[in-house]
Amino acid sequence: MTAPGRPAPRPAPVPAAALPAAAFRGRARVRFGDCDPAGIVFFPNWFTIAHGTVEDLFRERLRIDFHDLHGARGIGTGFVHAAATFMRPGLMGDEVAITPLVRRVGRASYALDVHLHRGEEELARLDLVTATTSLARRASVPVPDDLRAALLRYGAECGTVAGPETAP
Amino acid sequence: MTAPGRPAPRPAPVPAAALPAAAFRGRARVRFGDCDPAGIVFFPNWFTIAHGTVEDLFRERLRIDFHDLHGARGIGTGFVHAAATFMRPGLMGDEVAITPLVRRVGRASYALDVHLHRGEEELARLDLVTATTSLARRASVPVPDDLRAALLRYGAECGTVAGPETAP
Amino acid sequence: MTAPGRPAPRPAPVPAAALPAAAFRGRARVRFGDCDPAGIVFFPNWFTIAHGTVEDLFRERLRIDFHDLHGARGIGTGFVHAAATFMRPGLMGDEVAITPLVRRVGRASYALDVHLHRGEEELARLDLVTATTSLARRASVPVPDDLRAALLRYGAECGTVAGPETAP
Amino acid sequence: MTAPGRPAPRPAPVPAAALPAAAFRGRARVRFGDCDPAGIVFFPNWFTIAHGTVEDLFRERLRIDFHDLHGARGIGTGFVHAAATFMRPGLMGDEVAITPLVRRVGRASYALDVHLHRGEEELARLDLVTATTSLARRASVPVPDDLRAALLRYGAECGTVAGPETAP
Numbered sequence: 001m002t003a004p005g006r007p008a009p010r011p012a013p014v015p016a017a018a019l020p021a022a023a024f025r026g027r028a029r030v031r032f033g034d035c036d037p038a039g040i041v042f043f044p045n046w047f048t049i050a051h052g053t054v055e056d057l058f059r060e061r062l063r064i065d066f067h068d069l070h071g072a073r074g075i076g077t078g079f080v081h082a083a084a085t086f087m088r089p090g091l092m093g094d095e096v097a098i099t100p101l102v103r104r105v106g107r108a109s110y111a112l113d114v115h116l117h118r119g120e121e122e123l124a125r126l127d128l129v130t131a132t133t134s135l136a137r138r139a140s141v142p143v144p145d146d147l148r149a150a151l152l153r154y155g156a157e158c159g160t161v162a163g164p165e166t167a168p
Numbered sequence: 169m170t171a172p173g174r175p176a177p178r179p180a181p182v183p184a185a186a187l188p189a190a191a192f193r194g195r196a197r198v199r200f201g202d203c204d205p206a207g208i209v210f211f212p213n214w215f216t217i218a219h220g221t222v223e224d225l226f227r228e229r230l231r232i233d234f235h236d237l238h239g240a241r242g243i244g245t246g247f248v249h250a251a252a253t254f255m256r257p258g259l260m261g262d263e264v265a266i267t268p269l270v271r272r273v274g275r276a277s278y279a280l281d282v283h284l285h286r287g288e289e290e291l292a293r294l295d296l297v298t299a300t301t302s303l304a305r306r307a308s309v310p311v312p313d314d315l316r317a318a319l320l321r322y323g324a325e326c327g328t329v330a331g332p333e334t335a336p
Numbered sequence: 337m338t339a340p341g342r343p344a345p346r347p348a349p350v351p352a353a354a355l356p357a358a359a360f361r362g363r364a365r366v367r368f369g370d371c372d373p374a375g376i377v378f379f380p381n382w383f384t385i386a387h388g389t390v391e392d393l394f395r396e397r398l399r400i401d402f403h404d405l406h407g408a409r410g411i412g413t414g415f416v417h418a419a420a421t422f423m424r425p426g427l428m429g430d431e432v433a434i435t436p437l438v439r440r441v442g443r444a445s446y447a448l449d450v451h452l453h454r455g456e457e458e459l460a461r462l463d464l465v466t467a468t469t470s471l472a473r474r475a476s477v478p479v480p481d482d483l484r485a486a487l488l489r490y491g492a493e494c495g496t497v498a499g500p501e502t503a504p
Numbered sequence: 505m506t507a508p509g510r511p512a513p514r515p516a517p518v519p520a521a522a523l524p525a526a527a528f529r530g531r532a533r534v535r536f537g538d539c540d541p542a543g544i545v546f547f548p549n550w551f552t553i554a555h556g557t558v559e560d561l562f563r564e565r566l567r568i569d570f571h572d573l574h575g576a577r578g579i580g581t582g583f584v585h586a587a588a589t590f591m592r593p594g595l596m597g598d599e600v601a602i603t604p605l606v607r608r609v610g611r612a613s614y615a616l617d618v619h620l621h622r623g624e625e626e627l628a629r630l631d632l633v634t635a636t637t638s639l640a641r642r643a644s645v646p647v648p649d650d651l652r653a654a655l656l657r658y659g660a661e662c663g664t665v666a667g668p669e670t671a672p
Contacts (some may be wrong), residue, residue: 010249031556032570036368037238037375037428038303039575043247044215044369051212052535059597066536067597070205071543079211081178083251083295089306092373093563093571127251135206138257199388200402204536205543205596207407212537220367227429234368235429239375260541261395261403346585373574374639379583380555383548406541415547417514419587419631425642463587471542474593 013087013122019099019115020158024061026053026098030090040089047082050114050126053098062150074135075144080109081129088123090116096123102155108132108140110151113160181255181290187267187283188326192229194221194266198258209258215250218282218294221266230318242303243312248277249297256291258284264291270323276300276308278319281328349423349458355435355451356494360397362389362434366426376425383418386450386462389434398486410471411480416445417465424459426452432459438491444468444476446487449496517591517626523603523619524662528565530557530602534594545594551586554618554630557602566654578639579648584613585633592627594620600627606659612636612644614655617664 028049036042041049058066069075090096097117104111114126134141143151155161196217204210226234237243258264265285272279282294302309311319323329364385372378377385394402405411426432433453440447450462470477479487491497532553540546562570573579594600601621608615618630638645647655659665 029556029560031552032372032559032574033378033380033552033555035373037371037373038244038246039373040244040246042216042369043250044212044219047212047215048210048535048537051537052533055536055597056533065597067595070536070596076206076208078206078208078254078257079252080254081252082211082254084247084249086246086248086250089246091571092574093559093569197388197392199384200391200406200540201384201387201546201548203541205539205541207541210537216367216369219369220365223368223429224365233429235427238368238428259403260406261391261401374580374582376580376582378552379586380548380551383551384546387548412542412544414542414544414590414593415588416590417588418547418590420583420585422582422584422586425582 011085011125014115015120015122016097016099016115016117017120020101020160022157022159023099023101024057024154026056026100028052028096028098030092030094030096032092034090035092040091043084043086046084046086046090046116046124047126049096050098050100050116050128053114054100054112054128057100057154061154062147064147064150069144069147070135073144075141076133076135077130078133079128080131081127083127085125086123087125088118088121090118090123094118101158101160102151103160105143105148105151105155105161108142110143179253179293182283183288183290184265184267184283184285185288188269188328190325190327191267191269192225192322194224194268196220196264196266198260198262198264200260202258203260207259211252211254214252214254214258214284214292215294217264218266218268218284218296221282222268222280222296225268225322229322230315232315232318237312237315238303241312243309244301244303245298246301247296248299249295251295253293254291255293256286256289258286258291262286269326269328270319271295271328273311273316273319273323273329276310278311347421347461350451351456351458352433352435352451352453353456356437356496358493358495359435359437360393360490362392362436364388364432364434366428366430366432368428370426371428376427379420379422382420382422382426382452382460383462385432386434386436386452386464389450390436390448390464393436393490397490398483400483400486405480405483406471409480411477412469412471413466414469415464416467417463419463421461422459423461424454424457426454426459430454437494437496438487439463439496441479441484441487441491441497444478446479515589515629518619519624519626520601520603520619520621521624524605524664526661526663527603527605528561528658530560530604532556532600532602534596534598534600536596538594539596543595547588547590550588550590550594550620550628551630553600554602554604554620554632557618558604558616558632561604561658565658566651568651568654573648573651574639577648579645580637580639581634582637583632584635585631587631589629590627591629592622592625594622594627598622605662605664606655607664609647609652609655609659609665612646614647
């Protein structure tokens with residue numbers, strides 16, 4: 001019923017300067033309302049913050065209109081997996097740099113790593129796997145060609161994806 | 169910089185009836201405001217929904233006052249890892265059963281699996297690892313004795329934790 | 337540019353027992369993640385909590401399927417006004433009773449008062465005005481007949497709406 | 505039990521250009537996760553977005569450290585009233601300008617108007633009344649002198665507050 005006991009190895013923090021210079025970077029300020037009674041970011045809000053930067057990546061770097069994708073084109077970008085390793089707590093007022101990197105582009109899904117830093121200190125690392133779907137049929141569809149090309153190009157610019165893959 | 173390519177194996181859905189009869193079960197209704205323009209639960213909200221049930225588990229089954237723990241006792245329950253596998257989308261109005269199971273109790277952390285079902289259909293599986301901290305010192309502290317005992321007892325009742333562990 | 341200085345009169349708290357016995361009542365637990373670093377409910381979350389009960393009112397008492405209304409029927413229930421008077425802070429773990437009352441049913445809008453109580457103590461009073469719209473045309477449409485009838489019936493049962501109105 | 509029927513007059517939208525040139529302006533992007541199944545901003549999120557700009561106003565213009573105020577100084581800024589008039593729906597991807605203006609500074613509370621615009625079009629107008637409290641005693645305290653002076657100075661720069669007031 002539950003996963004076998006051996007947990008996945010915990011990623012080690014990397015300094016912001018170690019990320020690819022060509023990577024897209026978003027910025028967000030940790031808000032009062034993002035934080036909980038312990039005074040730190042309530043953990044699901046890190047996913048929300050990161051997703052905002054993924055939207056910016058689409059618009060500003062991939063040149064794919066996220067709104068149009070979900071609207072006129074009827075393509076959903078539903079998550080099939082989302083994981084986070086929290087390294088340091090985020091505090092109210094922190095300015096956070098958010099760096100999304102392409103790890104994999106598959107036939108009908110793609111995987112991003114998102115690094116969140118305060119200065120050089122990594123606060124959290126997210127692993128987001130998205131499957132492309134037909135919103136009308138609620139069924140898996142191949143990653144659209146323009147999105148695939150843009151993800152592969154961005155991944156190549158960052159040196160995080162070697163080239164086109166086909167599986168899974 | 170990024171994790172090696174081989175992803176963790178994706179857990180297979182289990183029917184609600186296959187979960188331990190002794191497990192604690194929360195209930196939540198998927199709200200309009202939980203859903204996104206694709207009409208499905210915006211993924212970080214699954215973590216928020218699950219955390220509500222973890223709070224109920226503490227109060228109703230473990231008999232540990234979550235508020236008092238963070239208040240008078242000054243113990244934080246910060247997340248060091250949170251992962252979700254999304255199996256089926258949640259839709260507005262869905263009634264969801266939320267079943268938290270104890271997977272591991274360590275020296276200064278514990279791990280829960282949280283299953284979210286609509287009827288017998290598993291929608292999402294969460295893996296939440298919490299570290300106990302001193303809120304004043306923002307430093308790791310051992311899981312308090314009463315919380316450890318309650319988690320182990322609940323885990324034993326569900327058959328998901330064999331007995332006391334010490335590492336890590 | 338700004339409203340003239342004289343503020344609207346602040347409503348006085350009423351005990352829960354003073355609300356109509358026939359009124360629909362929702363229940364919610366204040367969650368850790370609803371609260372801010374001051375340890376109290378972050379104010380926008382009161383609106384989210386109240387909206388959950390409005391959805392329940394629709395399903396359980398008005399017998400109008402909120403999902404179907406927005407889905408197959410293409411009717412939006414967009415807010416044109418939302419106001420809250422906060423009387424007492426909500427604390428983590430509080431169990432809150434949420435009582436929505438119909439104040440007005442107009443041609444293309446309706447107004448609800450929502451009372452939030454902890455025991456007999458009123459914590460917040462919300463004033464929510466909704467306009468019915470065509471989601472396809474993003475334009476105002478009359479309140480659908482079944483919804484209008486259900487709101488008036490519920491209002492009459494509670495004694496908060498005298499009868500059919502036509503304006504505005 | 506409910507407020508008398510006559511609603512407060514609905515404020516008319518003003519173009520962004522009509523706001524004081526000296527006013528502080530925040531910017532936010534409407535996110536996928538801010539929007540509901542109707543494809544528009546879920547209304548409580550407007551309050552959250554506006555509050556982010558109020559935090560920026562404190563830090564960047566009033567030179568009051570919001571974090572320090574709630575932390576070391578033990579002063580809470582709890583809301584006693586929050587109201588919004590929604591004029592036009594916000595859509596995913598919209599870039600929104602957020603303009604907070606001081607309307608009133610009282611003995612133990614202050615009131616802000618917050619205008620939200622997309623280009624010249626006003627989308628929403630918020631009326632936020634905050635009471636200063638002692639977090640330790642959960643009781644009203646006078647607006648701290650430095651905060652009062654900063655609010656009055658900012659209000660005077662914008663021409664929205666004539667001068668010091670004392671009531672209420």
